[in-house]
Amino acid sequence: MSGISIAIKRFDHAAGLDNPAYATEHAAGMDLRAAISEEAVLAPGERCLIPAGFAMALPEGFEAQVRPRSGWALKHRITVLNSPGTIDADYRGEVGVILINHGDTPFHIARGDRIAQMVIAPVSRAIWKDMDELPDSARGEGGFGSSGKS
Numbered sequence: 001m002s003g004i005s006i007a008i009k010r011f012d013h014a015a016g017l018d019n020p021a022y023a024t025e026h027a028a029g030m031d032l033r034a035a036i037s038e039e040a041v042l043a044p045g046e047r048c049l050i051p052a053g054f055a056m057a058l059p060e061g062f063e064a065q066v067r068p069r070s071g072w073a074l075k076h077r078i079t080v081l082n083s084p085g086t087i088d089a090d091y092r093g094e095v096g097v098i099l100i101n102h103g104d105t106p107f108h109i110a111r112g113d114r115i116a117q118m119v120i121a122p123v124s125r126a127i128w129k130d131m132d133e134l135p136d137s138a139r140g141e142g143g144f145g146s147s148g149k150s
Contacts, residue, residue, distance in 0.1 A: 004120065007057040011094060013037065014053025017112055029067060029117030032097060040109040042101040047081050050115050052095040058120070060089050065119045066097055077103035080116055089123070 008019060013035050020030035034040070035053025042048055058064060066085035072078040081098040097116040101107050109115065139146065 004059055004062065006059070006120070009055045011035065011051075011053050011055075013051065017053055019054070020052075020118055027117075029119045031114040032066070032095065032116045032118050034109050034111055034113045034115045036109070036111050039111070042078070042099060042107045042109060044101050044104050044106065047098060047100040049096045049098055050109060052097060052115070055092055055094050056087075057092065058087070058089040061123055062089055063087060063121055063123050064095075065121055066095075067117050067119060069114060069116060076107055077101065078107050084119075087118075 010019075014033075017033050017035055018031075020032055022030050032052045035051045040048060040050065056064070064087035066080055066083075066087065068079040068083055078099055078101055081100040085098065087095060095118075099109070099115065
């Protein structure tokens, strides 16, 4: 598997925390950790921004997608609010994760907790082409739910 080089700048409040890292050999996403000094409590229905403690310079033609952790979603109903969050190649600020508690009990987040995963992906740029008619397809203009149940 090939990789790309990404410049990273660590902030002081991330001292002692690991860089984003893949948990297993074939993991698609890197774990992001909470770079907080005190425990955060996310009340039911509440959202918050948790800093990840670093900024990066993605190569042109790439983005980073911030995605929820499946275990937190299943067990605690905690997810990334704008999932997937997109980090553009020209952004140089601190990476942060917007979490929301869809559960019915408060959720505690400690320093160093794995709060989300980040996937690095190539980006394609669209070029629009105005047409009077679009080519036919099997689905046609069928909207939401038009393909039936599987």
